[in-house]
Each structure stands twice: as C-alpha cells, then as structure tokens.
Amino acid sequence: MNRVTSLAALRRAAAATASLSRNQAAPLSSSSFTTPHFLPRRLIHHSGSASSASHSLSPNSIAGTMFFSVAAAASLSQEAHAKESLHSNLFNDVVLYQYEACPFCNKVKAFLDYHNIPYKVVEVNPISKKEIKWSDYKKVPILTVEGEQMVNSSDIIESLYKKMHPEGSSMNTEEEKKWLRWVDDHLVHVLSPNIYRTAGEALESFDYIASHGNFGFMERMMAKYAGATAMYFVAKKLKKKYNITDERESLYQSAETWVDALKGRAFLGGSKPNMADLAVFGVLRPIRHLQSGKDMVEHTRIGDWYARMEKVVGESCRVIV
Template sequence: MRRVNVNGVAVLVGQAIGGGATAASANRQRVLQAALYGTCSNFNSERFGLSSRSAPPSVTNGCVAGTKSFSAAATSLAQDHAHAHAHSHKFSPKDVVLYQYEACPFCNKVKAFLDYYKIPYGVVEVNPINKKEIKWSDYKKVPILKVDGEQMVDSSDIIDKLFQKLHPDNPVASGDEETKWRGWVDNHLVHVLSPNIYRTTSEAIESFDYITTHGNFSFTERIIAKYAGAAAMYFVAKNLKKKHNITNERAALYEAAETWVDALKGRKFLGGSNPNLADLAVFGVLRPIRHLKSGKDMVQHTRIGDWYTGMESEVGESSRIKA
C-alpha cells in the first residue's frame, strides 16, 4: 500500500491486478547482451466506458525479465527482423480512414497503434450529436476504421486485426501478461476516465473544446455539439460514478495510474525495452486527457509521468494525413 495526495488528503492506494518493430541497432544490442524481456446510442458507449466487450479470464503474470541464451536472443532478433519485413512489405494499405471523436479514448487507442507502426491514415471527425458522417455504416459507434474499403469496428478488434496483418506468423498477444493488461484497460481504466473528464461543468466544457476546431461542422453544429455534449456527459459521468462505485474520482484515477506503474516492475515498458500492445492501449486512452485538468493532476500526483514521456517518444509524430 502507498499514500497519494488527493486535494491535500492522503489516500491509501493498493496494488490491483498486476511492440512494435524494434530498430536494428537496438536488436543487435539485445543480442550482445542476451537479456530479453518476456515479455455511445447517441453517444458512443465505448467512448464513455460502457463497452460491451467482456473481460478476459483472470490470469497471472507469466513473463518477467530474464537472461536467455545467445541462440534464443538470435532467434528473437530474426523474428523481429521478420516482423519489420512483414510490416514494410506485406502490409502496405493504400487507404486508411478513421471515423472518430477527437476526445474519444478508444479512438485514440487505435491512433496510438497507427502512429507507432507509422501507418498513414486520414481522419473523419464525427458529429457526436447527429453522427451524420457514419450514416453509411450499420455500426453506429466510433471508432470505425476503413482499410482499403474493409470496415473494422471495436478498438481492440481493430488493433488485433491490424497486428495480425503486420505479423501474420505471430499471435496477437505475446503473453498472458500483455493480454491481461489490455483487458484491464478496456474493463477498468476507461471506467475511471469519464467521471474525471466530466467531473465538473467547466471540465466537461473543456473536454468538448476540440469540437470547435475539429470536423467539417457548421457554426451552429459546433455550438450545439460543444454545450449539449458537455451537459449530457456531465450527467452521464455522474451515473457512471455510481455504477462503478467511485466515491472519489481523482483518487480512482491516481490509483489506476499507480497500478499501471506497479505492473511495469521497474521495466521501461510492459513490453520491456519496447512498448507492447498493452503499453499502446494505456497510452492511447490516456492521451486525450493528458493536457486537460484531470491529466495534469494525474501526472502531478502519481509516478506515471516518466512512462508517459517515454511512450510519447516511442510513438513519435502522428501518422495522420493532413487534409
């Protein structure tokens, strides 16, 4: 147990349940060291922590840092090389379009994956009130990703399919640990975000400021979407707080951040020296709040800042194609 300060009040935090293609130089170093890591309805329900995805079965941590033989390290190097080769040659989509809400955690989870793997993509901002931009689809939630005409839905399923295209000879998850923490993101972390983002009316309006600068909306549509959306989500967040038995929004957010840092067990990333899909998932859903009041408070009051900064560096610049 540890203490974190929430508005000056000490709160006890308990520990809960506990990549990308690697650069050639980094792989060579790993071989020389032979030390490998084991590795909304009118508002989108995924966006606001109401995903219908069921939680994966509970599993134990199965992969820890350890020293392998040179031959095992060489095998890993060959596999990484094959993954990079598959990424650059076997999967080169010509037209990738993401239908999204800019502030949607699940949409940002998909974008983190696309950015990390340097897959260029266009973006269509969906009006959260009338969702006219996705009237063509039978699926009425975001994210929706179209890859060379193929529609993909549900953030985790989208990532699984893209990963399999990048690594056709590799399973989606490299271990139980990665699978568990991806499930934790979808079934726990997202549930504490909305009560924090929309904690007060001013924070709710702040979170909808993006609507004034994103999307091909008229002035009237922007005003309606911003204020009607903020008002609706303020009340949705209150209901989510009750549903998930959250008594203190910030304390729940800080606990989630500390739980994630504990899961790293001193590693740079959960994937070791490079992010895995769980790292990308956590980073993606947190990215929309990073510069909101809730995100600033989270970084100030927890240890997550160093990991987040490292992820920003690894993910790099956005691969979004500017219109």
C-alpha cells in the first residue's frame, strides 16, 4: 500500500513539473535520464570505457570475514599514514569536473584521496554544463592537471599512475585487470535497479542527487521529483535489459562475489588496496548510506572490507576554495 501511495505521489509530482516552462523541462526529461548506470546519463554522462561512453538507454537497450588482531589493525593504520606523503607533491593544480553522486567520478576521487593528491572540485550543472563549455569533451569526469585535460575515469587513473611510476612498472596484474573490467561491465549495472527499486528509494536517491548537485532551485525540484519518477520506470527497463530477476539478490550476489575474490586477504591487493579495490570502493561509496547500501552491508560480508577501505583511503583531499 505504501509503495502504491508513493508511486501515486511521484506521478502527481511529475504532473506538477509538467506545468513548468517547456524550455526548462525539456532538457531534463528528454536526455537527462537516459543512462544505464547509477545516475541519469545527463547526471553522470560517462561510462567505464570509451567505447561505451555514448550509449543511451533504449527499451532493448562486497569485506572478508577475517578477524584482525590489534597488531594487524595497527599495521594497516601505519600503511595508511605512510602513503600520505608519497605523492602529495607530485601533482599541482589538480581540478576535477564532476557530478557529486556519479560513481565514475567517485572512482577518480577514491584514487586521489588514497594517494593523498589534493584536488579542487568544480560541480558541473548537469543541465547547462556551462562549467565545461571550455572543453570539447562534454562528459564527466574531466580532470585537469596544470591545465592538461584528462577524460574517462579509467584513462585518468592510468595516466596518474604512470606519472607516479615513471619507471614503467605495470599498473595492473591480470587479477586486477579482471576485476577492473568487472566493475565497469557488471557492478555499475546492478546499482540503478537497486537505488530506484521502489518509488520511495527513487525519491531518496534523487534527494541526495538534488542536494549535492549544482542546481538552481527550480532545477533542483525538477531533478528530485521528475528525475525520481523517470528513473523509477527506467530502472524496470534496466532490470530486464541486464536479466536481473531480483534487484537486491543481484546486489548481494555481486557483493559476495567481490568478497570471494579477496580469498581471505584484507584487500584484493593483499596488505594494501590495489586499483580494483579502489574502483569497487569508489563506485559503491555514493550508495553506501542509501537504503540499498545499508541493505547490502547488513545482508552480505562486504562491510568489513568496506570499513577497511574507508580507513586506508582516509579523509578527502578535496581543497575547498
């Protein structure tokens, strides 16, 4: 009954937003909510690989259970502190153009935070995108380092890693590469059907998006109510597209699959995170305190790994300007 009531409320809200100016509503309804990922394409406007960056939606279209002693916990803490001074002075004038809730932007932020690389943030308005009009690339994340533009989350991370390791050491092991692909090809597709699973969860998700995004007042209201309404129905199409029978079970299975991949290790990288650890953490971070994220931690073994990741990644290195 509550679900029906919430859905009815969403529909009434959508009807109310229809009375807004067509010039305001059109960009939001026509292209802002057509992505197969966590957020609408115009709210993320990015995918994990260059080949899929232009996809738009069409109808056809987790930690371990190890017990850590005080000594082990202290060791992890020391590693976290040791990494803080390693790369902090290597990059100057780093600026991230992003949407706050975008999982791919959060992949980049997890890398920057873990490596203690200070960065400024420019929150892009997902409708006007005036903050990135200077660039020919109209998706996020965009990262500039001393004015040099980098695009695509995986490419950005690889470029930064190579600058940190100019001796030419390999960025990824085969295991790492396998799970990096898994993040972009599987994990991200499980998120949307979960965070927009019910009318209430759709509103919860868009309340977060609207409150953290770069919106004007009217845009914020449109994003919250019209966006939640649209994505509630889009999520149903995504569920069918990716052959998801039960949204929560799919999320739980993904979390358990990741925990199994750890094979009893603190991180996939062993005693410290590797790029796959950071990618999974980054993608999951935006949903952690939504209902779907709470359920995931409560019903799977991923919570311990996630807590370790929070500790070693540490505080944000975002520079407030």
